[in-house]
Amino acid sequence: YRGWYIDNVILNIVGSDMLFTESFSSTNLASWSRAAGAGNWASDGSALRSWRIGNDDNILYAGDANWSNYTASFDFRYNKQGPYFNNVELYLRYLNRDNFVKVDVENYYGFWRLKYLVRVATNNSEQGWIYEFRKTNSPVENTWYNLKVKAETNTFTVFFNGEPVGGFTSEDFPYSKGKIAVGARAVQLGIWEPQKGYYFIDDDE
Numbered sequence: 624y625r626g627w628y629i630d631n632v633i634l635n636i637v638g639s640d641m642l643f644t645e646s647f648s649s650t651n652l653a654s655w656s657r658a659a660g661a662g663n664w665a666s667d668g669s670a671l672r673s674w675r676i677g678n679d680d681n682i683l684y685a686g687d688a689n690w691s692n693y694t695a696s697f698d699f700r701y702n703k704q705g706p707y708f709n710n711v712e713l714y715l716r717y718l719n720r721d722n723f724v725k726v727d728v729e730n731y732y733g734f735w736r737l738k739y740l741v742r743v744a745t746n747n748s749e750q751g752w753i754y755e756f757r758k759t760n761s762p763v764e765n766t767w768y769n770l771k772v773k774a775e776t777n778t779f780t781v782f783f784n785g786e787p788v789g790g791f792t793s794e795d796f797p798y799s800k801g802k803i804a805v806g807a808r809a810v811q812l813g814i815w816e817p818q819k820g821y822y823f824i825d826d827d828e
Contacts, residue, residue: 627711630670631803632685637692637775643803645685646799647671658682659720667821670700672740676809684717684804688780691800696782701764704730709762710808715774716801718724723804724796726753726772726781728762735761736779737781741793746793753781754788 634643645654647666657664659683673681691706699711712727717745725740741749762768771782776799778788 627699627703627709627807628670628672629697629699629711631698631769632696632803632805634686634690634693634803636690637694637773639668642690642693643686649792652683655683655685658684658804660806669805671805672702673807674702676807678808678810680720680806681808682712682714682717682720682806684714686802688716688718688802689800690802692775693803694771694773695803696769697805698767698769699728700767701762704764705809708808710806710810711770712804712806712808713772714802714804714806715772715779716798717794717804718798718801722796722798724774724779724793725799726765726770727806727808728768728770728780730761737783737788739779739781739791741796743795743797749791749793751791753791754783757776 632645662676662681708729710729715724717723737753773780
């Protein structure tokens with residue numbers, strides 16, 4: 624899958640100054656580590672590109688495991704959308720691929736939404752919808768958008784293009800500290816036809 628771009632990753636400790644910033648102006652990704660997935664990650668000197676994305680977690684993480692209450696954000700742009708959920712993901716309180724809090728943008732069968740997921744000890748313990756886009760302002764190709772999340776104690780506030788759009792509180796996540804990460808997934812929606820909607824080749828007809 625042809626993927627998308629991420630740029631301007633910024634992290635601020637709540638109530639303090641900027642702690643971490645990444646503009647991907649260098650092709651060197653030495654401060655980032657790959658945790659999982661079959662996708663490719665590379666900086667072209669102006670943005671982070673993700674392509675040949677798999678249908679499982681594709682994670683690139685950075686930062687300090689002792690970071691606690693903070694606000695993290697990034698800009699993203701779709702190079703090409705296809706018959707996929709087109710997930711672009713921001714991870715907070717990231718310990719490893721088995722323990723994290725995640726907010727993502729996804730195309731849920733033609734309805735673009737923001738979703739959260741809390742994973743504890745490999746189990747997806749909490750998840751839900753945060754915000755649903757109107758058809759007229761759904762993410763499109765070749766346009767930059769900004770996703771930002773403020774993590775304070777166990778409460779997470781979500782912003783899209785600078786506007787607050789919702790939030791959630793985690794009752795299950797036991798960790799108050801962690802790194803940040805970015806991610807992408809290309810889980811197939813199926814084949815689209817107006818009369819059938821999304822379907823797969825092996826579906827019963």
